[in-house]
Amino acid sequence: MAEKNRTRQPNGASSIYLGKDGKWHGRVTVGVRDDGKPDRRHIERKTKAEVTKAVREMERARDDKKLRKPGQSWTLQAWLEHWVENIAKPYVSENTYDGYEVDVRVHLVPGLGAHKLDRLEPEHLERFYRKMQTSGSSAGTAHHAHRTIRVALGEAVRRGHVATNAAEIAKAPRLEEEDIEPFTIEEVQSLLVEAAKLRNSARWVVALALGLRQGEALGLHWEDVDLDAGYVRIRKNRLRPKYAHGCGADPCGRKAGYCPKKEQTRREHKSTKSRAGRRTIGLPDPLIKILRQHQEAQERERITAGAEWEGKGYVFASPVGGPLSPNTDFHVWKRLLRDAGVRDGRLHDARHTAATVLLILGVPDVVIDSIMGWEPGGAARMRARYMHVTGTMLRKVAQQVGDALWELPKTN
Numbered sequence: 423m424a425e426k427n428r429t430r431q432p433n434g435a436s437s438i439y440l441g442k443d444g445k446w447h448g449r450v451t452v453g454v455r456d457d458g459k460p461d462r463r464h465i466e467r468k469t470k471a472e473v474t475k476a477v478r479e480m481e482r483a484r485d486d487k488k489l490r491k492p493g494q495s496w497t498l499q500a501w502l503e504h505w506v507e508n509i510a511k512p513y514v515s516e517n518t519y520d521g522y523e524v525d526v527r528v529h530l531v532p533g534l535g536a537h538k539l540d541r542l543e544p545e546h547l548e549r550f551y552r553k554m555q556t557s558g559s560s561a562g563t564a565h566h567a568h569r570t571i572r573v574a575l576g577e578a579v580r581r582g583h584v585a586t587n588a589a590e591i592a593k594a595p596r597l598e599e600e601d602i603e604p605f606t607i608e609e610v611q612s613l614l615v616e617a618a619k620l621r622n623s624a625r626w627v628v629a630l631a632l633g634l635r636q637g638e639a640l641g642l643h644w645e646d647v648d649l650d651a652g653y654v655r656i657r658k659n660r661l662r663p664k665y666a667h668g669c670g671a672d673p674c675g676r677k678a679g680y681c682p683k684k685e686q687t688r689r690e691h692k693s694t695k696s697r698a699g700r701r702t703i704g705l706p707d708p709l710i711k712i713l714r715q716h717q718e719a720q721e722r723e724r725i726t727a728g729a730e731w732e733g734k735g736y737v738f739a740s741p742v743g744g745p746l747s748p749n750t751d752f753h754v755w756k757r758l759l760r761d762a763g764v765r766d767g768r769l770h771d772a773r774h775t776a777a778t779v780l781l782i783l784g785v786p787d788v789v790i791d792s793i794m795g796w797e798p799g800g801a802a803r804m805r806a807r808y809m810h811v812t813g814t815m816l817r818k819v820a821q822q823v824g825d826a827l828w829e830l831p832k833t834n
Contacts, residue, residue, distance in 0.1 A: 434460075436477050438470065446470050448477040452484040488585035496583060498542060499535030502526045505574045515692070516661055525570040529554065529563075534571075540584045544592035547571070551595045564595040604775040605630075609764045616762035624709075624716040625738045625751070626758060629769070631709055633776025633794055636769055637661070638699075640746050641691045642737040649714055652705045656795065658691045659699075662748050690734075690745050699795045713737075 436450045448465040455461045463480060467473035483489040496504075506526045511519050533550045534542070547568070554564040572589035579587050605613070610630050617626040628639055632654070640660035647654050667673065668683030694700045705713070716737075723741055724731050732743040740746060755769045773794075780790045791798065 436481060438473055438477060440470070446473040448473045448480075450477055450480045450484065452480065452489050483585055489582070495541075496539040496578075497535065498537045498539050499531045501539045501578060501583070502530055502535070502571070502574055505577055509577055510573075516664070520664075521566065522570050522573075525567045526574075529559070529567045530571055539578060542575075542584075542588045544588045547588055547592040551592075555595065561595045561597055565597050568592070568594045602771060602774055603767075604771065604778040605764065605767065607779075609762075610775060612762045612764055613758060616758055620754070620758065621719075621741075622716070622738050622746075622754075624712050626755070626772075627709055627712050629755075629772040630775060631706060632703055633773040635659075635773060635795075636748055636751060637691075638694070638795075640736075640738060640748060640751060643735040644717070644737055645735060647713065647737060649705070649710050649717075652707075652710055653702050654705060655700075655702050657694055657700055659694050660691050660745060660748065661689060694795075697797075701792055701795050703793055 434451045436448065438446065438448045441447045446467050446469060448467075449462050450465070451460050451462045453461045465473055465476045465480065467476055480489065503526065506519070506522050510522050514522070533553065534546065537546060551564045551568060554567065555561060568589060572587065575584065575587040575589050578584045613630060614627060617623045620626070625639060628634055628642075629636075634642075634656065637659040638656050641658035642654070642656075643658065646657055663686060666685050667681045668685040669681055670683075674681050674683070720739065720743075724733070724743060727742045730742050732740075734743055734745065736743070736745055738746055752769055756766075759766055777790065777794055780793065785793075790796075
């Protein structure tokens, strides 16, 4: 039986009809355009059943407010490049931006950029993550790319460019839990003995005793240290240097960081970003003494440097008073471990060690959170990650259980 002629639908109602081209068409009113006219979307399919299904899906997306905005669809490449430069860059830290930019430029655009933003499926992402790893990238690198595209697509959803975030649905690359073993008290003592032989020896005492992050320790200024009152305020974070070539029309052929005329393109430090990160920490008496000795040694260096002294107020500074390089700081840490005869470990493991010492001492959680600079909402998760139950603690608990269960009853 031939289909009946198309009938006029009430204003705003969806319509389905057979066109002169032999295809089925649907039109759905989803809102109002910027010019005030109805935003009426067109759907084209081969069969009536197909177009009916598509119309109903669009109606549901409209009602659930999950329909993308009108206009030409973005490619994933165009959206990622716009997002990282114009949306993310002004609002995230330099280090976070660097991570996003590398993920977008090195991994996401070459691997996924040709996809239409609103046609990206979770399966596309899962195949991409797998290809990354089979091509030599680590699971950690693939997972970092996943986190980046999840944030970028989340912003696209928020702005109505896509209905759903494919990265929220896709299975993220699996990461093996890293076993972190804090340094023992004996190892810490060995490190402190060896550190006393080094220039800036107080740097390593601060790391092991206070658990400061590397950027917090290297960003510390004397104006934030009150040795008479016995406390230190954490307010600044040392940033990793970033350089650009300064050789102009006569390129040196080296990487920017090794250019003889390199130019610093990043500020030296920034304010600590979170309220919890901006904190005051009490100083143990032995550390106060060590910091006083360090201050005196730095004053002698200032006199020796004379006019070359930069005088920027850093607690841990170069021989002429400038900021320390995080990369150099890392290598000094590695050398300290070797010279002290202590097993290899990350610099950040010193922070785990400081948190575990607080656990051993029975310090209340709220005080630990304040000392370590953990946000209240995520403090429990951070305690689980950073504080480690030691063998001594386990043996003590085992002895207490033994005493409770097997202690002989007392006789009169």
